[in-house]
Amino acid sequence: xxxxxxxxxxxxxxxxxxxxxxxxxxxxxxxxxxxxxxxxxxxxxxxxxxxxxxxxxxxxxxxxxxxxxxxxxxxxxxxxxxxxxxxxxxxxxxxxxxxxxxxxxxxxxxxxxxxxxxxxxxxxxxxxxxxxxxxxxxxxxxxxxxxxxxxxxxxxxxxxxxxxxxxxxxxxxxxxxxxxxxxxxxxxxxxxxxxxxxxxxxxxxxxxxxxxxxxxxxxxxxxxxxxxxxxxxxxxxxxxxxxxxxxxxxxxx
Numbered sequence: 001x002x003x004x005x006x007x008x009x010x011x012x013x014x015x016x017x018x019x020x021x022x023x024x025x026x027x028x029x030x031x032x033x034x035x036x037x038x039x040x041x042x043x044x045x046x047x048x049x050x051x052x053x054x055x056x057x058x059x060x061x062x063x064x065x066x067x068x069x070x071x072x073x074x075x076x077x078x079x080x081x082x083x084x085x086x087x088x089x090x091x092x093x094x095x096x097x098x099x100x101x102x103x104x105x106x107x108x109x110x111x112x113x114x115x116x117x118x119x120x121x122x123x124x125x126x127x128x129x130x131x132x133x134x135x136x137x138x139x140x141x142x143x144x145x146x147x148x149x150x151x152x153x154x155x156x157x158x159x160x161x162x163x164x165x166x167x168x169x170x171x172x173x174x175x176x177x178x179x180x181x182x183x184x185x186x187x188x189x190x191x192x193x194x195x196x197x198x199x200x201x202x203x204x205x206x207x208x209x210x211x212x213x214x215x216x217x218x219x220x221x222x223x224x225x226x227x228x229x230x231x232x233x234x235x236x237x238x239x240x241x242x243x244x245x246x247x248x249x250x251x252x253x
Contacts, residue, residue: 003038003048011048014038037201039194057156064149158186179221188216 004024006012010032014025027034040050054061147166154164160178191214199212216222233244242252 005048006032009047011038033201037197039197053156053158057153060149060152060156064146064153067146067149158182176221176224180224183219183221188219 001014001016004012004015006027006029008029010029011027011034012029013027014034014036016023025035041052043049043051150164150166151161154161160181162175162178163182195212195214203210203212217226229248233239233247236244239247245251245253
């Protein structure tokens with residue numbers, strides 16, 4: 001699906017391509033209205049397409065994927081020590097031939113690599129010695145880098161860090177507050193934008209007395225706020241019963 005730009009700042013139409021076939025929908029040149037509803041986020045560099053959170057977090061996602069691939073490679077080669085075989089013969093040639101190097105590599109891959117060979121002792125001969133050269137995850141700050149990338153991804157999507165399982169993330173006092181913040185700051189504003197778009201674009205085709213809305217009372221994370229509102233209204237003696245019902249979204253009795 002792509003936008004066909006128009007000369008006056010409004011889209012000329014929309015074009016959908018699949019399986020070699022192209023379908024187009026035209027837009028009204030004066031109002032921009034069409035049979036396609038385009039809901040987009042703000043993009044500072046593009047007038048026709050929005051910037052998705054996935055695009056904003058693209059670098060952090062690549063870093064997180066790279067960290068996962070590094071960890072998988074570490075697990076796959078966990079039984080293969082990371083280091084160097086040092087050839088120091090007491091006499092004879094001081095270097096190995098190409099055939100000897102190739103045979104040595106094949107033996108390392110066959111006998112010392114993979115989980116089935118975990119803990120298997122190495123047998124070295126002919127002037128060979130093993131020199132450890134590995135770097136620990138702590139030295140490479142692997143865990144910290146992976147958590148930092150996860151935080152950036154969560155930030156781009158508006159998800160509290162405590163909800164993605166990072167240990168020590170004390171952005172919110174508890175999980176209850178984090179869930180409440182997720183709905184109030186991310187889910188409900190996004191839902192309101194979608195509902196408003198459908199209310200403007202779709203509902204008029206079915207009548208002027210209709211509207212689209214969602215029921216906040218069905219969101220379990222907002223239960224504490226509803227209970228607090230009920231308690232306040234119960235103690236508000238200066239309000240009539242109908243005014244209290246209106247504050248809660250109910251009609252007069």
